[in-house]
Amino acid sequence: MNMQMVDVVGQYAKIKTEVDEAIHRVLASGQFIMGKDVADLEQEIAAYLGVKHAVACASGTDALQIAMMAMNIGPGDEVITSPFTFVATAETIGILGARPVYVDIDPRTYNIDPAKIEAAITPKTKAIIPVHLYGQPAEMDAIMAIARARGLKVIEDAAQGLGASYRGTKVCAIGDCGCISFFPSKNLGAFGDGGMIVTSDPALADRLRMIAAHGSRVRYYHEVLGVNSRLDTIQAAILRVKAKHLDAWNAERRRAAARYTALLAGTPVVTPFIAPEGEHIFHQYTIRVPERDGLDQRLKEKGIPHAIYYPVPLHLQKAFAMSGYREGDFPVTEQATREVLSLPMHTELTEEQQQFVCTTIREFYAGR
Ligand SMILES: Cc1ncc(COP(=O)(O)O)c(C=O)c1O
Numbered sequence: 001m002n003m004q005m006v007d008v009v010g011q012y013a014k015i016k017t018e019v020d021e022a023i024h025r026v027l028a029s030g031q032f033i034m035g036k037d038v039a040d041l042e043q044e045i046a047a048y049l050g051v052k053h054a055v056a057c058a059s060g061t062d063a064l065q066i067a068m069m070a071m072n073i074g075p076g077d078e079v080i081t082s083p084f085t086f087v088a089t090a091e092t093i094g095i096l097g098a099r100p101v102y103v104d105i106d107p108r109t110y111n112i113d114p115a116k117i118e119a120a121i122t123p124k125t126k127a128i129i130p131v132h133l134y135g136q137p138a139e140m141d142a143i144m145a146i147a148r149a150r151g152l153k154v155i156e157d158a159a160q161g162l163g164a165s166y167r168g169t170k171v172c173a174i175g176d177c178g179c180i181s182f183f184p185s186k187n188l189g190a191f192g193d194g195g196m197i198v199t200s201d202p203a204l205a206d207r208l209r210m211i212a213a214h215g216s217r218v219r220y221y222h223e224v225l226g227v228n229s230r231l232d233t234i235q236a237a238i239l240r241v242k243a244k245h246l247d248a249w250n251a252e253r254r255r256a257a258a259r260y261t262a263l264l265a266g267t268p269v270v271t272p273f274i275a276p277e278g279e280h281i282f283h284q285y286t287i288r289v290p291e292r293d294g295l296d297q298r299l300k301e302k303g304i305p306h307a308i309y310y311p312v313p314l315h316l317q318k319a320f321a322m323s324g325y326r327e328g329d330f331p332v333t334e335q336a337t338r339e340v341l342s343l344p345m346h347t348e349l350t351e352e353q354q355q356f357v358c359t360t361i362r363e364f365y366a367g368r
Helices: 008-014 016-029 036-049 060-070 088-095 140-150 202-212 233-243 246-263 292-301 318-323 331-339 351-366
Strands: 053-057 078-081 099-102 125-129 153-157 177-181 195-199 216-218 285-288 340-343
Touching (some): 008 016, 016 036, 016 233, 036 053, 036 195, 036 233, 053 060, 053 202, 060 088, 060 153, 060 177, 060 195, 060 202, 078 088, 125 140, 195 202, 246 285, 246 351, 292 351
Parallel strands (some): 078 125, 125 153, 153 177
Antiparallel strands (some): 177 195, 285 340
């Protein structure tokens, strides 16, 4: 059966006329950098999330880096985050000369466990970066309470969570700022790289915009050291078309997730836990499985795409060897890296494809 992990071409086919028109409009304008669509997208995303300001940039990774630069995070500082995330979350902390300090995850949600945060705070701690992993909001009430009591900034890594909400508020609108990725496979994906930082703090927004533009407010006058991080106008125009569909697409993902969960009932597979206070938008549908290597092999034989997000926790990555962490430091995370497996999840997934995936899994376990 022909199946994709993410079907970006199939999704494009559904909105081709609108997308092509938007691309041609930008081509005809000649405004390839900082065109009107970029400013319009910033306003539309800010309104959608319920925040006052949005600053487009070149990627979700840049969004995190620029957010920390705007908060003056650098050498000697510590930033608390999860060891069970994509490398960008901690890489950007390290690149700025600060130290990533990890806190183990909740085994049900795979998100940072707020009960373990206090113990990781030191006088050097400047910020907490909760990650809304797989599209499930982190426990923001508890995280914000700790951050406010200890004078820490909160940077939401919403690369996988755009459109998810927590107690009725969209993620990104809860912390001091939120970081978004428009990588093509994301729930709102461009046709290339892209990112955005959102905040309701006007002073922070001003610094974010300045840092993303070579540290300048007025061209050729540079107040601080910045970076060159821009979203192309073509990408912004495409994203404006796609953003109108985001809520409907996220609802489709939730429906597909519910179908997987029903089809996998009665198997040894642990299906995703959905925390009642959050609205999960299923960037990934990730299960926890016994005998993962065997299942991995069986899915390969049947041509079913799948992935392991993530096979190595950040504290055990070679790139972070200088952090001094060891195996056993974050047992919940380490166990998750051995057991998780993500199934195909996108808006074009059919019931027939999901049935095939789940029958294959069911047959694998029936034979043991
Ligand atoms: C949790 C997380 N943070 C950050 C990023 C970085 O985003 P980008 O690939 O747009 O740089 C990603 C996505 O790849 C991600 O999944």
